[in-house]
Amino acid sequence: SQQGEEDPQALSIQEGENATMNCSYKTSINNLQWYRQNSGRGLVHLILIRSNEREKHSGRLRVTLDTSKKSSSLLITASRAADTASYFCALIIQGAQKLVFGQGTRLTINP
Amino acid sequence: GAGVSQSPSNKVTEKGKDVELRCDPISGHTALYWYRQSLGQGLEFLIYFQGNSAPDKSGLPSDRFSAERTGGSVSTLTIQRTQQEDSAVYLCASSLWGLAGDDEQFFGPGTRLTVL
Numbered sequence: 001s002q003q004g005e006e007d008p009q010a011l012s013i014q015e016g017e018n019a020t021m022n023c024s025y026k027t028s029i030n031n032l033q034w035y036r037q038n039s040g041r042g043l044v045h046l047i048l049i050r051s052n053e054r055e056k057h058s059g060r061l062r063v064t065l066d067t068s069k070k071s072s073s074l075l076i077t078a079s080r081a082a083d084t085a086s087y088f089c090a091l092i093i094q095g096a097q098k099l100v101f102g103q104g105t106r107l108t109i110n111p
Numbered sequence: 112g113a114g115v116s117q118s119p120s121n122k123v124t125e126k127g128k129d130v131e132l133r134c135d136p137i138s139g140h141t142a143l144y145w146y147r148q149s150l151g152q153g154l155e156f157l158i159y160f161q162g163n164s165a166p167d168k169s170g171l172p173s174d175r176f177s178a179e180r181t182g183g184s185v186s187t188l189t190i191q192r193t194q195q196e197d198s199a200v201y202l203c204a205s206s207l208w209g210l211a212g213d214d215e216q217f218f219g220p221g222t223r224l225t226v227l
Binding site for chain 2: 003031033035042043044045048050088090092097098099101102103104111
């Protein structure tokens with residue numbers, strides 16, 4: 001499969017804790033993106049990291065990319081109840097004209 | 112400003128009927144994408160339009176599926192002779208430059224298709 005595989009499939013933590021989600025893949029990529037999906041706002045782009053980048057930050061989000069291990073992680077610091085959603089990694093595979101989504105991690109933040 | 116809009120929001124149809132799903136992308140976006148999401152699953156890529164280029168149809172699951180984009184703007188996804196396994200949420204997205212531009216995709220709210 002070319003898609004990203006996410007781990008864990010589900011994660012439940014207390015508000016204020018940090019949440020880490022991982023994405024592994026098997027092919028060479030141009031970039032990797034993270035999206036969030038909840039019932040209220042639909043699917044929203046969070047952050048894009050290019051294959052020549054190792055780390056990017058956006059507010060409480062930190063994304064890392066290790067192309068040698070073909071893996072990426074999304075860290076959400078100081079989680080809030082509003083962070084409850086499903087998080088997907090998506091890959092642009094080299095030579096392919098499509099964005100391939102993983103199955104997602106379902107994150108629940110408990111107040 | 113206006114985001115990506117899709118219509119209808121919900122569609123219930125009988126097996127064997129044809130359906131048309133519409134997507135209005137963000138004005139000025141050159142790229143448009145269709146995805147399918149089954150319950151509790153990730154997104155399955157269906158088709159990608161980039162400017163005036165011929166679309167990449169490699170993700171269409173069968174020849175019952177077709178899509179067109181008129182005038183580089185509005186797109187219609189047509190499913191002929193619908194089957195129960197076609198039931199899913201169909202999501203449309205648009206982006207400014209397309210996959211080569213490393214730009215983010217903006218998603219519409221989706222059309223929930225139920226085939227009875």
